[in-house]
Amino acid sequence: MDDKAILRVLFDAALAAAYPDGQFAGRLPxxxxxxxxxxxxxxxxxxxxxxxxxxxxxxxxxxxxxxxxxxxxxxxxxxxxxxxxxxxxxxxxxxxxxxxxxxxxxxxxxxxxxxxxxxxxxxxxxxxxxxxxxxxxxxxxxxxxxxxxxxxxxxxxxxxxxxxxxxxxxxxxxxxxxxxxxxxxxxxxxxxxxxxxxxxxxxxxxxxxxxxxxxxxxxxxxxxxxxxxxxxxxxxxxPMHMLATPYRALEAAAAKAREFGLTPLILGDALEGEAREVAMVLAGIARSVAEHDEPAKRPCVLLSGGETTVTVRGKGRGGRNAEFLLAFALASQAVPGVSAIACDTDGIDGSEDNAGAIVDADLIAEAEAQGIDLAAHLANNDAYSAFAALDRLVVTGPTLTNVNDFRAILVR
Missing domain, CATH: 3.40.50.10180 (Glycerate kinase, MOFRL-like N-terminal domain)
Incomplete structure (x- = not known):
């Protein structure tokens, strides 16, 4: 199974932990x-x-x-x-x-x-x-x-x-x-x-x-x-009962990551801020892993949740997870062995028809080969169009749950 497929399996594991089915047992009045x-x-x-x-x-x-x-x-x-x-x-x-x-x-x-x-x-x-x-x-x-x-x-x-x-x-x-x-x-x-x-x-x-x-x-x-x-x-x-949470979803993804021989590191379930800025921070952490095996040893997966925001200045088609990923790809392009997924667990990234997208080490070269200017797409808040052209969108349809964003960065 290649890394893109593994990342999708991690996302599916997080989703499964977010469903309410069977969660009312022992909590009914x-x-x-x-x-x-x-x-x-x-x-x-x-x-x-x-x-x-x-x-x-x-x-x-x-x-x-x-x-x-x-x-x-x-x-x-x-x-x-x-x-x-x-x-x-x-x-x-x-x-x-x-x-x-x-x-x-x-x-x-x-x-x-x-x-x-x-x-x-x-x-x-x-x-x-x-x-x-x-x-x-x-x-x-x-x-x-x-x-x-x-x-x-x-x-x-x-x-x-x-x-x-x-x-x-x-x-x-x-x-x-x-x-x-x-x-x-x-x-x-x-x-x-x-x-x-x-x-x-x-x-x-x-x-x-x-x-x-x-x-x-x-x-x-x-x-x-x-x-x-x-x-x-x-x-x-x-009385109030919490049936599913972002952290439980990250824990489920971490358990699945171990099955693939990956060391999971949960960075937190409450990351907030501009999608591009969060991308820069996580790209820096991925670089540290690649160069120093800190704060986790390779092969590892960095997991995080929360909800980023996008200040819209362009006229493109975006979604906060797609924007995060495009900024992450540009910031981490010099770091070898890195791939990542970012999706909204409700299945809809902003107002588009995708949950998010996946990036890998081949993304930059494929974009250049097709004449796609990724930096221009980011400046125009148009990450969706870029990922659609590069066949990197993750499309699930409505999942009928929502524990916010899911991000996983795999470093070999």
Missing amino acids: EPPKGRTIVIGAGKGAARMAAAFEAEWPGPCEGLVVTRYGHGMATRSIEVVEAAHPVPDAAGMAAAARILALAQSAGPDDLVVCLMSGGASALLTLPAEGITLADKQAINKALLKSGAPIGAMNQVRKALSAIKGGRLAAAAAPARLVTYLISDVPGDEPRSIGSGPTVPEASDAEAALAILKRYAIAVPAAVEAAIRANVIKDVPTPA
């Missing part, structure tokens, strides 16, 4: 006297709903919303699809129905919330005084600003009638339990889907400061609405 209402959102929402149904001992009902193309068959929990990463009317309608379901729960009922990455955009219900168009405009600006995911989620909470613990408040006095697939650094529940069932005090001024920091214009009416959208009674935290 006592069935209620009344209804079991299942609500949720995210790229993994449909698969989570199906996995919950498979293990729940009684009847259940409910609704989850996922990204277009990320649905799957379920028995009794309705699955609807909406837009991601920029919210649309379908997401807003689904969020309104989910909020109504939570509000309908009584003291004898159980509300089960299933949250995974992507829920922030999919569970869209603007606060009073804010329109869907307002949210869409601010979301688009944030996505192009280079703001980290934590900052984006803080703004999303401030604009929402359902995020930041507001869904938990709506479900009271019913019992509430939340199941999570983490896509955020540190697996902080309040950051997954912007924490709709995680009670927290509102901080309107912090959200406005983020918008100002990234020079995102906010109409006066929206600014006033953000300041008015506060949670007056913060509910008591309810």
